[in-house]
Amino acid sequence: MFQQFNQETIYLISTPFIVGFIVLEIYLSYKGQTETYTKKDTFTNIYFALLNFSLDMLMKGFSFFVLGFFYINNLFTFETGIIYWVSCFVTQDFLYYVHHCVDHKSRVFWAVHATHHNSELFNLTTGFRSPVFQPLYRYVFFIPMAIIGFHPLHILFAYTVNQVWGTLVHTKKINKMGILEYFMVTPSHHRVHHASNLKYLDKNMGMVLIIWDKIFGTFEPEDNKYEEIKFGLTYPIENKGPINIIFHEWKAIYKDATQPNISFNDRLKYVFYNPAWKPQIKD
Numbered sequence: 001m002f003q004q005f006n007q008e009t010i011y012l013i014s015t016p017f018i019v020g021f022i023v024l025e026i027y028l029s030y031k032g033q034t035e036t037y038t039k040k041d042t043f044t045n046i047y048f049a050l051l052n053f054s055l056d057m058l059m060k061g062f063s064f065f066v067l068g069f070f071y072i073n074n075l076f077t078f079e080t081g082i083i084y085w086v087s088c089f090v091t092q093d094f095l096y097y098v099h100h101c102v103d104h105k106s107r108v109f110w111a112v113h114a115t116h117h118n119s120e121l122f123n124l125t126t127g128f129r130s131p132v133f134q135p136l137y138r139y140v141f142f143i144p145m146a147i148i149g150f151h152p153l154h155i156l157f158a159y160t161v162n163q164v165w166g167t168l169v170h171t172k173k174i175n176k177m178g179i180l181e182y183f184m185v186t187p188s189h190h191r192v193h194h195a196s197n198l199k200y201l202d203k204n205m206g207m208v209l210i211i212w213d214k215i216f217g218t219f220e221p222e223d224n225k226y227e228e229i230k231f232g233l234t235y236p237i238e239n240k241g242p243i244n245i246i247f248h249e250w251k252a253i254y255k256d257a258t259q260p261n262i263s264f265n266d267r268l269k270y271v272f273y274n275p276a277w278k279p280q281i282k283d
Contacts, residue, residue: 007160014164022124025173029123036123036172040240045125047242048115052130060156063139067152076149088150090209092142092158097212099141100205103131107275111249118245120232122194127167132246166207170194181221185210188222195229249275 029036078084103113112131119126145155169190177186185206193204203220206212213219222229237248256270266279 007156010157010160010164018124018164018167021168021171025124025171028173036121037125038121041119041121042123042125044240044242044245045119045129048132048245049128049130051132052135055132056135059135059139063135064152064156066139067142067146067155070143070146071149071152074147074149078149080154085154088145088154089158089162091145091148091150092155093162093206093208094212095141095144096159096162096207097205097209097216099138100207101218102141104202104205105274106272107249107253107277108271110275111253114233114249115246117194118233118237118248120230122170122172122191122231124167124170126194127170162208181210183209183211189213189219191229192220192222194231196232196234197227197230199223199226200229201234 026037078087103109112133115131116126116129119129139156142155142159146152165185169185169187171187172191174187176188177184180186181188185204185208189204189206189210192200195201200220203218204210204213205218210219237244239248253271257267262279269277269279
């Protein structure tokens with residue numbers, strides 16, 4: 001089961017469907033006269049996707065080597081039946097949830113991930129707005145799977161399949177999805193994740209299953225009685241050039257961590273603590 005598939009096969013199968021959905025979303029946005037797309041934002045999203053994909057391909061061999069190193073000393077040996085594959089997809093989705101929480105809760109990781117959030121628009125191409133440098137370390141979060149006994153190729157395959165769904169939930173054109181709202185990440189859940197409204201910050205971190213958010217207290221439903229969702233960051237970025245979009249948070253970290261008259265510990269906290277962390281002001 002699934003042995004004949006790999007990451008490249010999933011890309012070949014999913015890309016035409018995703019492109020078709022994007023064309024449909026553009027048409028519906030144009031017909032409804034809503035500014036869901038702009039040329040600059042769309043091309044920026046595609047540009048970041050190409051950068052991320054290129055680095056991902058360069059890192060693929062190394063990430064496979066690292067996962068393989070831990071896999072050869074795995075704890076368990078599994079037969080690749082239905083239970084194995086379901087466990088593989090679910091475990092991968094959970095570890096992505098952990099990875100995503102770290103991206104939001106540690107500033108050095110947020111500096112990479114912020115690229116995905118700093119668009120003020122929200123559409124299917126926002127799913128392409130990939131953190132450029134994430135392939136450098138993403139595989140580290142999947143090492144526990146290799147230790148347990150999941151084959152490295154299967155781990156990367158599961159991530160790719162899950163990522164297809166993670167791309168498709170970037171849309172405002174679908175309201176609620178019935179019973180799926182209870183256990184899967186839906187467009188409604190993911191709109192909350194991309195919102196900069198205070199109530200919605202750092203919520204709904206899952207990619208396929210929303211159960212992790214419900215278990216660990218990071219779930220927040222979309223509330224139509226609350227204020228209108230505002231997409232983007234909590235602070236504006238005046239320079240929306242691609243270089244600044246990638247490095248603006250790194251610049252802010254450097255500025256905070258190198259300011260005078262603060263302790264070495266505080267400098268480290270500016271780098272590794274929550275992005276909103278500030279030193280306590282002593283009376």
